[in-house]
Amino acid sequence: MIKTDVLVIGAGPAGSSAARFAAKGGVDVILMDKKSEIGAPKRCAEGVSKKTFDKLDLEMDPHWVTQEIAGVRLVAPDGTDVWLDEDVIDLPEAGYILERKVFDKHMAMEAGREGAQIKIKTQAKGLKREEDGSFTVTCESMGETFDINAKIIIGADGPESHVARWAGLKAYTKPKHMEAGVQFEMCNAKMEKSNVLEFYFGSVAPGGYFWLFPKGDDIVNAGLAIIPDMAGDKSAYEYLVDAVNNCYATKDAQPVELNVGGDPVGGLVKEMYGDNIMLCGDAASQVNPLTGGGITNGMMGGRFAGEVAAEAIKAGDCSKDFLKKYEDLVKEEMGHEMQKYTKVCDYLWTLDDDDLNSIAHAFQDMEFTKISTTELVKAVIKVQPKAALKLGKLFL
Numbered sequence: 001m002i003k004t005d006v007l008v009i010g011a012g013p014a015g016s017s018a019a020r021f022a023a024k025g026g027v028d029v030i031l032m033d034k035k036s037e038i039g040a041p042k043r044c045a046e047g048v049s050k051k052t053f054d055k056l057d058l059e060m061d062p063h064w065v066t067q068e069i070a071g072v073r074l075v076a077p078d079g080t081d082v083w084l085d086e087d088v089i090d091l092p093e094a095g096y097i098l099e100r101k102v103f104d105k106h107m108a109m110e111a112g113r114e115g116a117q118i119k120i121k122t123q124a125k126g127l128k129r130e131e132d133g134s135f136t137v138t139c140e141s142m143g144e145t146f147d148i149n150a151k152i153i154i155g156a157d158g159p160e161s162h163v164a165r166w167a168g169l170k171a172y173t174k175p176k177h178m179e180a181g182v183q184f185e186m187c188n189a190k191m192e193k194s195n196v197l198e199f200y201f202g203s204v205a206p207g208g209y210f211w212l213f214p215k216g217d218d219i220v221n222a223g224l225a226i227i228p229d230m231a232g233d234k235s236a237y238e239y240l241v242d243a244v245n246n247c248y249a250t251k252d253a254q255p256v257e258l259n260v261g262g263d264p265v266g267g268l269v270k271e272m273y274g275d276n277i278m279l280c281g282d283a284a285s286q287v288n289p290l291t292g293g294g295i296t297n298g299m300m301g302g303r304f305a306g307e308v309a310a311e312a313i314k315a316g317d318c319s320k321d322f323l324k325k326y327e328d329l330v331k332e333e334m335g336h337e338m339q340k341y342t343k344v345c346d347y348l349w350t351l352d353d354d355d356l357n358s359i360a361h362a363f364q365d366m367e368f369t370k371i372s373t374t375e376l377v378k379a380v381i382k383v384q385p386k387a388a389l390k391l392g393k394l395f396l
């Protein structure tokens with residue numbers, strides 16, 4: 001039997017961050033992933049804002065970045081659009097489009113360089129609690145089955161987390177909060193501006209939006225997310241094909257990848273820790289409910305989980321009383337934002353195409369001084385009396 005202090009299950013951005021910071025804390029760490037190539041296939045549009053990377057002690061590396069972003073274009077169902085880019089606005093929150101296949105692998109390497117042992121093509125198949133509170137995880141790799149015993153498990157196994165279920169944590173995402181995402185990576189795209197993200201709202205993608213994220217040259221991630229309960233009989237893939245065929249930038253483009261995945265947008269799960277266990281990333285629903293973005297939130301969650309795990313091992317106390325510190329850190333970092341944006345989503349989903357068109361018309365006459373999600377929500381509140389009633393207290 002292999003023994004370790006900390007076993008991280010899942011080497012996405014959240015798991016690699018957890019393993020990196022646990023190893024940095026000086027304890028024995030194993031990071032495992034069922035994939036043979038970390039990061040592939042991607043299930044992501046690859047957009048991140050610049051500002052979180054400082055909090056992760058990471059220098060942006062040009063190897064991971066395909067395109068710097070300097071603005072957004074918001075498009076209403078009737079085609080009315082609002083450009084918020086460097087030509088019209090100060091952009092403190094601009095970001096990057098990553099190459100996730102490279103980025104995820106580099107994040108695992110960061111963990112390896114801090115001393116984590118990495119096991120690729122190794123799948124967790126189940127776990128059992130021992131008398132001393134530790135967990136033994138049954139693993140399968142290259143046709144062989146073996147056990148790993150760990151004082152602490154960090155479940156970073158993504159939106160369909162089995163670890164949470166095996167450990168009996170209340171970490172379930174309701175179907176109405178699980179977006180179905182589908183995307184083509186395409187060439188021959190003709191974007192009007194190669195450094196601006198485009199978002200299309202309304203019946204093009206019920207419960208979500210259609211996006212174009214440029215990746216340099218003529219390459220684009222063209223995708224959408226929907227809430228299946230709101231989308232009738234049409235599948236996410238059918239919505240995507242229609243959106244791509246009707247969009248000026250992609251109607252003549254060619255797909256080279258199809259990416260499919262769930263995105264939990266219901267706010268933080270009820271239980272993200274227990275005795276000897278923590279969940280981070282999508283497994284804990286550490287995803288911005290409004291944008292569906294989970295890379296940097298998950299990495300922050302991973303950082304906190306890794307740091308608290310190392311402290312717990314050194315203190316000889318892996319009980320949930322000690323690990324509660326993890327939840328406190330996560331809630332302080334993103335809890336308030338999650339609650340606010342869950343309410344914004346609940347409100348936005350009540351708007352039909354006419355409402356969205358009238359918001360876009362009102363935006364035409366507004367002057368934005370900066371671009372941030374909060375600023376945009378404040379602008380919606382200004383032009384929609386209904387929104388002022390529902391969201392005013394949270395944002396004004």
Ligand SMILES: Cc1cc2nc3c(=O)[nH]c(=O)nc-3n(C[C@H](O)[C@H](O)[C@H](O)COP(=O)(O)OP(=O)(O)OC[C@H]3O[C@@H](n4cnc5c(N)ncnc54)[C@H](O)[C@@H]3O)c2cc1C
Pocket residue numbers: 009010011012013014015032033034035039043044045046047048122123124125156157158159162181182183223259260261262263280281282283287292293294295296298
């Ligand atoms: C279509 C789409 C577009 C998106 N676009 C964006 C975006 O532009 N920006 C953004 O910030 N976020 C985006 N997201 C969300 C983002 O991709 C996730 O929030 C992020 O990948 C979460 O990271 P993670 O490490 O928690 O999980 P994941 O990246 O899902 O990693 C989980 C890992 O666990 C491994 N694993 C699972 N089960 C086991 C097991 N039993 N044993 C071993 N390994 C296991 C998997 O192989 C995987 O590598 C998007 C999501 C979708 C679906």
